[in-house]
Amino acid sequence: MISSKQFTSGLATFAGAWTLARREIRDQMRDWRILTPIILLTLFFPLLMNFTARQAVDFVERYGAPVIGDRLIPFLLMVVGFFPISISLVIALESFAGERERLSLEPLLATPLSDSQLYIGKLIASMVPPLSAAYLGIVVYLTGLYFRIGWTPTVSLLLQVVALTTVQALVMVSGAVVISSQTTSVRAANLLASFIIIPVAQLIIGESLIMFWGRYYILWWIVLAQSLIAIVLIRIGLRLFNREELLGNELDVFDVRWVGRTFWNAFKGGAGSIGDWYRGVLGRSLRSIRIPIGITFSLLVLGFFAGFRYASVFTLPPELFEWQASRDEFAEALRRFGMLSAAGWVKIFLINLRAVGIATLLGLFTLGVLGEILLMAPIAIIGYLAGNIYLAGQDPLLLLSGLVAPHGILEIPAALLAGGAILQLGMAAISLPKGSSLGEGWIKAAAEWVRIMLGLVIPLLVAAAALEVFVTPRIALWVLSGS
Amino acid sequence: MIITRDLTKRFGDFTAVNRVNIKVKAGEILAILGPNGAGKTTTIRMLASILKPTSGQVVVSGYDSVSHSQEIRRLTGLLTEHHGLYTRMKAHDYLRFFGQSYGMGADQIRARAEMLLERYGLGEAVDLRLGQYSKGMRQKLALVRALLHDPSVLLLDEPTSAMDPSSAHLVRNSIDDLRRSDRAIIVCTHNLFEAEALADWIAIIRRGEIIAMDSTDQLKRRLLGNPVMELRVASALDGVLDLMPEGVRTLASGVNWIRYEVEDPGRINPIVIRTMIEAGIPIVTLAEVERSLEDLYLRVVENGRGEVVR
Incomplete structure (x- = not known):
């Protein structure tokens, strides 16, 4: 529950933010470079889409494919909403970087407006005009369609498109304001905008496919996911917002020596020897990632049981699990893969290392989420196979004890540690100490990641690969053949 | 009213301001002089609670600049080195925005704005967009912005740098009036005549350190010898x-x-x-025999160290 004090404080924050937003919105309304595209996209573009929809419907009906027209009209509705909000990205990228370039930032920072009021004010100012244009465009498009072909959307579809348009604008703007507050020029902000444009473009393609496929309910999940992303981005923005750095000139400067020094100091953690480092520093790192490790472990359990459950949905033929019959093929496959040889050891280790590397890269851009999913996918597959073995009337423990446990005893802890470190690294941007810069926070999180990898994960993976190549195959053959 | 204790600001390895101690009471003007890059603007930004000190403390009207930054910003009028006006706006809109940011009511903003605009000779320019203002007019409007909420502390960075002599004279007179109405004022300037004419105290800053501080007469006496x-x-x-x-x-x-x-x-x-x-x-x-502040300034800055008295 929100207390009355929190409510009053929230209102006061909004009032200050609105003061700033109102000024900016008025200012935008005086800028023809913003007004012209907004007017065109609000009035001309929806009418063009009306015309397109009419032509498309007429064309496809001639060939007896009205479903294409049925799907095209909602898709164009989404496009009509999206195009005006693309302007919000430009406005938001310019928000702080532009003020800095025009040297108008300092008087603004000297006002009693709080950091959150400044940030939220910029956010609102970047969203309101393009979003209003988008809603108006939707109204124009729908009105035109109604009069041309008598089409009206369902309430659900209309709500979906309005919600999608709104959260997309919020995601783009919150991301762009973060970028703008972390760069010293509009040019630099524009260069970094590809971090927003590319994912949003992919998202629009995905949404289009979903709409043409007619699976509109999935759009609600997209709305939910984007809302969560927007919340995370706003939190990042508020966390990173720093009056001091906004006035600095060093945000864009890549100082290799500083990066190296910051990384090395964080990596070394003040240890005087390797022994100190292992005992003290690595111990500290482990303690600092105990929550991410806990989350990873929960995902592991969840993944296994989800896989196990899906075995009943997508069941494999039971004959696949007649081990006696396939023993020779299995042994041959193991030999082909290089099992029981040093080459196989290296190969397995490199595969695992590559998986951790890819998971880290994916985790970096997804707050650790995709990294976790990638690392836990094999566990879900193991659960799925165990479920199928169970359904085939055999004991799933055979699989677990013969194929997983011998090397899993080291590989699973390595995966848990790697997952925890990746989650920590991915979340670095939203869990920075207040006042820390993004760069500094990331370098320290990267140092922690390297520490866990070098100190624990890689040694565990080397040993796990040895077990997997030299021990697991023998036990597997012995256990599965029952000999 | 304005007190700093060992005020220090570092940017990475670079120390911009080093252990600066100043004290300006209500009704006093301190002029901070120093070459470009000496740390004047950084000091002003810390006093205005825009930058946080790396160490040391700023206290303005009893408020600490870190724990009560909003209160300090509310009490302070800052004339920035760059005026940074919003060029598509008109004077009243511009001042209304800043007035609202300082929590002023609409009537109060209008009354103060009209009075200040008239006083600084901008009354006839209110229908122009700020982008059409001359450099001097922009500076005067920036000063009006700084004075709009009737602050008890004024931090003025180069207040007359872009003004013609009569405007500069007008501004100097008004700063003098503000001193008489018990404001604590700090002026950063390269204009030594202005500093001498206005300031009760002069501080000369070089490489982030105050190397001389006293009243103008005392500084001259100490650093240039007897009259x-x-x-x-x-x-x-x-x-x-x-x-x-x-x-x-x-x-x-x-x-x-x-x-x-x-x-x-x-x-x-x-x-x-x-x-x-x-x-x-x-x-x-x-x-x-007239000995100018310029002689004093050059001697102190070139020799590196004067004498800090306050």
């Missing part, structure tokens, strides 16, 4: 030099003039005059 007097007479000074009283150190002389240094002119000069009269030498003029 120098020049006596001009109507006839030749032959033999008169020997009659000069104790405490006079002759620096130079000509046929009918003498320049001397004296520690206490109020006591010694009447004796000199009496001596001349008794010797029957008609005096034409006796005046202090």
Whole structure:
């Protein structure tokens, strides 16, 4: 529950933010470079889409494919909403970087407006005009369609498109304001905008496919996911917002020596020897990632049981699990893969290392989420196979004890540690100490990641690969053949 | 009203401001002088609670700049080095925005804005977009912005740098008025005449450190030596030099003039005059030789260290 004090404080924050937003919105309304595209996209573009929809419907009906027209009209509705909000990205990228370039930032920072009021004010100012244009465009498009072909959307579809348009604008703007507050020029902000444009473009393609496929309910999940992303981005923005750095000139400067020094100091953690480092520093790192490790472990359990459950949905033929019959093929496959040889050891280790590397890269851009999913996918597959073995009337423990446990005893802890470190690294941007810069926070999180990898994960993976190549195959053959 | 204690600001390895201690009471003006990059603007930004000190403390009207930054910003009027106006706006819109940011009511903003705009000669420019303003007009509007919420503390970075002489004179007079109405004022300037004319205290900052601080007269005395007097007479000074009283150190002389240094002119000069009269030498003029703040500034900045008194 929100207390009355929190409510009053929230209102006061909004009032200050609105003061700033109102000024900016008025200012935008005086800028023809913003007004012209907004007017065109609000009035001309929806009418063009009306015309397109009419032509498309007429064309496809001639060939007896009205479903294409049925799907095209909602898709164009989404496009009509999206195009005006693309302007919000430009406005938001310019928000702080532009003020800095025009040297108008300092008087603004000297006002009693709080950091959150400044940030939220910029956010609102970047969203309101393009979003209003988008809603108006939707109204124009729908009105035109109604009069041309008598089409009206369902309430659900209309709500979906309005919600999608709104959260997309919020995601783009919150991301762009973060970028703008972390760069010293509009040019630099524009260069970094590809971090927003590319994912949003992919998202629009995905949404289009979903709409043409007619699976509109999935759009609600997209709305939910984007809302969560927007919340995370706003939190990042508020966390990173720093009056001091906004006035600095060093945000864009890549100082290799500083990066190296910051990384090395964080990596070394003040240890005087390797022994100190292992005992003290690595111990500290482990303690600092105990929550991410806990989350990873929960995902592991969840993944296994989800896989196990899906075995009943997508069941494999039971004959696949007649081990006696396939023993020779299995042994041959193991030999082909290089099992029981040093080459196989290296190969397995490199595969695992590559998986951790890819998971880290994916985790970096997804707050650790995709990294976790990638690392836990094999566990879900193991659960799925165990479920199928169970359904085939055999004991799933055979699989677990013969194929997983011998090397899993080291590989699973390595995966848990790697997952925890990746989650920590991915979340670095939203869990920075207040006042820390993004760069500094990331370098320290990267140092922690390297520490866990070098100190624990890689040694565990080397040993796990040895077990997997030299021990697991023998036990597997012995256990599965029952000999 | 404004107190700093060992105020220090570092950007990475670079120390922009190092252990600065200043104290400005209500009704006083401190002028901060220093070469470009000396740390003046960084100091001002810390005083305005825009930058946080790396160490040390700023206290403005009893508020600490870190724990009560919003209160300090509310009490402070800051004229920034760059005016940074919103060029598509008009003066009243612009001032309304800043007034609202400071929590002022609409009527109060209108009344203050109209009064200040008239006072600084901008009353006839209110219908122009700020982008159409001249450089001096922009600076005056920026000053109006800084004064709009009637702040008790004023931090002015180069307040007259872009103004014509009459506007600069107007602004200097108004700063003087503000001092008389009990504001604590800090002025950063390269204009030494302005500093001398306005300031009760002068601080010279170099490489982030205050290397000299005192009243203008005291600084001159400490750093340039005792006052120098020049006596001009109507006839030749032959033999008169020997009659000069104790405490006079002759620096130079000509046929009918003498320049001397004296520690206490109020006591010694009447004796000199009496001596001349008794010797029957008609005096034409006796005046202090003007020593500018510029001499002082150059000496302190070039030598590196003066004397911090406050």
